[in-house]
Amino acid sequence: MRMNRTLVYAGVFLVALGVALFVVDQRPFAMDSIVAVLRLWPLALIAIGAGIALRRTQFAMASGLIAAAVPGLLLGLTMAALVLIHIGAALRHHFLLRDRVLIRMLPRRGHNG
Numbered sequence: 454m455r456m457n458r459t460l461v462y463a464g465v466f467l468v469a470l471g472v473a474l475f476v477v478d479q480r481p482f483a484m485d486s487i488v489a490v491l492r493l494w495p496l497a498l499i500a501i502g503a504g505i506a507l508r509r510t511q512f513a514m515a516s517g518l519i520a521a522a523v524p525g526l527l528l529g530l531t532m533a534a535l536v537l538i539h540i541g542a543a544l545r546h547h548f549l550l551r552d553r554v555l556i557r558m559l560p561r562r563g564h565n566g
Contacts, residue, residue: 462518465518473525473532501520504516543558
């Protein structure tokens with residue numbers, strides 16, 4: 454039986470992305486730890502390069518899975534960090550600056566547009 458490796462790699466990428474977002478959602482992380490993980494972005498390039506270099510060897514499947522998972526994890530953590538920063542900024546505007554930015558972002562009652 455022959456596997457379509459593109460689908461396997463895409464699946465691993467999406468699973469890694471989902472796991473990263475799920476883990477960040479379940480546990481409260483300090484912003485310093487998220488920033489420290491994001492500094493590891495060169496690992497994504499290393500993983501992709503290893504996947505390309507080992508494509509025609511006996512390690513093709515393992516290197517492809519790693520090349521799909523590492524960028525997925527880093528992208529997931531990056532997305533989670535951006536969401537947390539956005540939420541923090543909205544709360545800062547609402548509670549500290551009191552400039553009604555958060556209220557203006559909420560949909561109006563009876564407004565269809």
